[in-house]
Amino acid sequence: MSPRPRVHHLRKPQIVQAAAEVLYERGLFDTRIADIAERAGTSSPTILYYFESKDRLLEEVVDNSDREFYDRIWAEQARHERASAKLVALVEETSLGPGRLSDYTLWMEIWVRARRDPTVRQNYFRLDRRQRELIAEIVREGQGTGEFSRDTDAEDFALSLSGLMDGLGVQMTLGQPDLTPERMISRCLALASGELGCELLPSSQNGKKSQTREVGR
């Protein structure tokens, strides 16, 4: 038996975790493979064995944080019956940012690199589509049950909401005064309420269950 397969599944997550920490702290440009090796308690050659470059490591880190994000999202979505509650839950989870750090730094790294690296670009498009499809799916569900207005195109709405979340997320990460995750959530829900013809409230204002009040358009 070769030891490699056994080591593989132990060591790779460790490296990704260490890379995530170092990347958050320093940024891709100022991160050296050796820093990650030190944090992970391994060697640079080992890291380069698993990941050919820092760019690929960044992608793995983002993929990983995205997987965790969707794991939380799916678990959360399953708890809600109404589409409006699902949408509120999605906005709230997203506003906390990847790793719940209220931090879009990793996305900024991706955006900067996506312009120059086609692999990073395709990867970003894939992640972005997935989020938009999830939003659109919730909207169509709510339109089916009559919670949301049918005049709004689900895909257009998904694009607007994800654009707004990204833009606000950047400002939050840059420490814009008064922009807290709560404020970001209320801004996103204000846009969604207008577009979907209902009143979406943060779950904190609704006890644990968030609801919508139908308002005429």
Next chain:
Amino acid sequence: MTPDAGAPTARERILTAAVRRIASEGIDGVRIARLAMDAGVSSALVHYHFETRDQLLAEALEYPYKHAGEIRLPEEPPGGASHAERLNAMIESCLPGSEVQRDDWVLWLELWLRAAREPGLRPFAEDLYGRLHHWFATEIEAGIADGEFERCDADDLADRALALIDGFGVRALIGDPTMPVERARRSVAGALARDLNVGERLTALGSVEAGDEPKRLSRTN
């Protein structure tokens, strides 16, 4: 040193070279030796003016904005333009439509990234957002005062406009096939139109005429 009035100093040439390199290749592409060559100076002189590479990068990111004295906002739309037309022109001026705007956007992105980690750059980013916010809020308030826009919270809408411009702009910059610049403009306008109660009047406006190239945060050369 007695430079001619108006002639760029070595320091300015170095910063201009750094700005160009960042715009074309990103911060990763900035090497001192290459910058020195671009600026027509020696590496030693670069090190003389900028103690560390980080210091040079931080200054380069701020340079286009500081150098301009203050953010030069696009030319006023022609007299008689409605507030909807002006708002439309403002949105367009903030998106990465032209080459110059795309370069500015790349710098803007790099600035975000550095400001996220270096609190020292944050007041600067905050100032930029503050000015843009003021610009949009003022126009919206003027439209409300003139009865063209529905009464609404101008500050909230200005924030929404800026966030959408960033969120859509970054997709347009990267080349997301579902978000060309023209769609970004329409989408930002559309997200304001309902609250302003201007219906299709904002979204249906075409882009401002070619040739009259608006600039986001203008770089002076």
